[in-house]
Amino acid sequence: MAESIAHKAERKAFEVAIDAALKHVDKDREKAMLQFIDLMEKILGDTWSPAAYEALRNVYKDPDSKWNKFTNDLFDSVDHKMLKMAALNLAYEAGFRGYKTTKENAKKYGCSIPWVLLFDPTSACNLHCTGCWAAEYGHQMSLSYEDMDRIVTQGEELGIHVYLMTGGEPTVRKADIFKLCKKHNHSFFEAFTNGTLIDEEFCQNCLDVGNFMVNISLEGFEQSNDARRGAGDYQKVLNAMDLLKAHKIAFGLSICYTSANYKTVTSDEFLDMVIEHGVKYVWYFHYMPVGNAASLDLLLTPEQREYMYHRVREIRAFKGGKPVFAVDFQNDGEFIHGCIAGGKYYCHINPNGDVEPCVFIHYSQANIHDKSLLECLQQPLFKAYQEGQPFNENHLQPCPMLENPEKLREIVKKTGAKSTDMESVEDVDHLCSKCDQYAKNWSVKADELWNK
Secondary structure, three states, X not given: OHHHHHHHHHHHHHHHHHHHHHHHOOOOHHHHHHHHHHHXXXXXXXXOOHHHHHHHHHHHHOOOOHHHHHHHHHHHHOOHHHHHHHHHHHHHHHHHHHHHHHHHHHHHHOOOOOOEEEEOOEOOOOOOOOOOHHHHHOOOOEOOHHHHHHHHHHHHHHOOOEXXXXXXXHHHHHHHHHHHHHHOOOOEEEEEEOOOOOOHHHHHHHHHHOOEEEEEEOOOXXXXXXXXXXXXXXXXXXXXXXXHHHOOOOEEEEEEEOOOOOOHHHOHHHHHHXXXXXXXXXXXXXXXXXXXOOOOOOOOOHHHHHHHHHHHHHHOOOOOOOOOEEEEOOOOHHHXXXXXXXXXXXXXXXXXOEEEOEOOEOEEOOEOOOOOHHHHHOOHHHHHHHHHOOXXXXXXXXXXXXXXXXXXXXXXXXXXXXXXOOOOOOOHHHHHHOOHHHHHHHHHHHHHHHOO
C-alpha cells in the first residue's frame, strides 16, 4: 500500500513537471527543458550516469546543435499529449521505475525479466511480402483480446511497461489494440505495421490514447519496395506518413536491409524524403535467413555490412548526418553488450502464444495459454540463453544464430526446445547451416572493427 502511494506521488510530481515544461516551451524553451532535466536527474538519479544528464544539458545550451533542432522540431510537430505520455510511460514508468522493478524481480524469481515484450496480435496480414519471417507461422492464428490483456497485466506486475506489436499485420486488430492502450495507460505501445490500414479514424484513436506509436515498414523507393511488398504499397505508405504528420503524430520507420537495398535505405536522398514526410526515427534490421525457403542471396557481404556500420553512425552523429535518430540493431550490439533476447531485455510471443527468445528464432518450451508469463520466462530455453550471453566477446557478433550459429544449435539441442513454425518446421541444423559461412566471413571484419 505504502509503495503504491509513493508510486502515485512520484508519478504525479513527474507529470506536473512535464506539464510545466510543455506549457513554457514556446516562451523560454531552453530554460524549461533545463529545468525538466534537473527534475529528471532528481527523480531518476543514478539510473543514468551524470555524464548523460550533462550531455542532455549541453544539447539544449547549443542552439546550433543538430539534436537541439531535432528536439525543437518534436515540440513543434508532435502533439503534446503524445510527448507527455512518452515522457511519463517511457522515461519514468519504463526507464526508471520499471527497469528497477524488473531487476528486483529477476533476483526474486531467479530469471531475467525483460524490459520490452513483443507480441503478435495476429498472424493475418493484408500483404504477402517476400521473405517475411512472420509468414512462417501461417495466417490463421491470433491472440484474443483477453490473451493480450493478460500478457500486459502480468507484464506490468513484473515491471514491464513497453510493449511492441508485430505480426502479421497488427493493425488488423486495431480496435483491440486501442482498447488495450486505453486500459493500460501507464505503459507504452508500438506496432510494426505496413501502414496500409492507417486512416483518419486510426489517427484520431492514436491522439485519444496518447501511448501508442507506429513503425512503418519501407524497403526503399517505389520500384524496390513494391517488388517485395506488392504494387502500390509505396504510395499507400507515403499517404499514411502524410496523414500521421498532418495529425502531429510521432512515428518511425522499420527497415529490413539486405544486399540489394542497403545503400538505398541509408542514402541522403532516401532519408531526406522520409524526413520530409514526417519520420522521426529509423529502426534498421539486418536480413535474417529464417524459414526453409529463405533466400541466402539477400545476406550482406562483410564489406556491405561494414558500410552499414559506418553509415548509420554517420547518420546519427552529433555533427553532420541527418536530423533523424537511427538504430542498427545488429551493428549496435556494442552499446547493449551483445544479444538482448531470451528475456535478457526482450522476448517474443507469437500469435499461437508460444514464448520465444527472439522474433527471429522460432523455438519455444512454453505457451501463455498453459503457463503464466513468469513461468514462461523461467523456461529452460531462456535460462540456457542467459547463461550463454554474451554469445561472443566481440559485440559486433551478437546473435547466437547469425554470427554464432554453433551456439543456437547447442542451446536448442540441450534444452529440447521445439520449432514453433506452423507452416514448415525448420530443424535447427538447417537454420544454422544457412549462417555458418556468413558467420565465418563476417568474423574477420568484425574483429578488425572491434579492435580498432
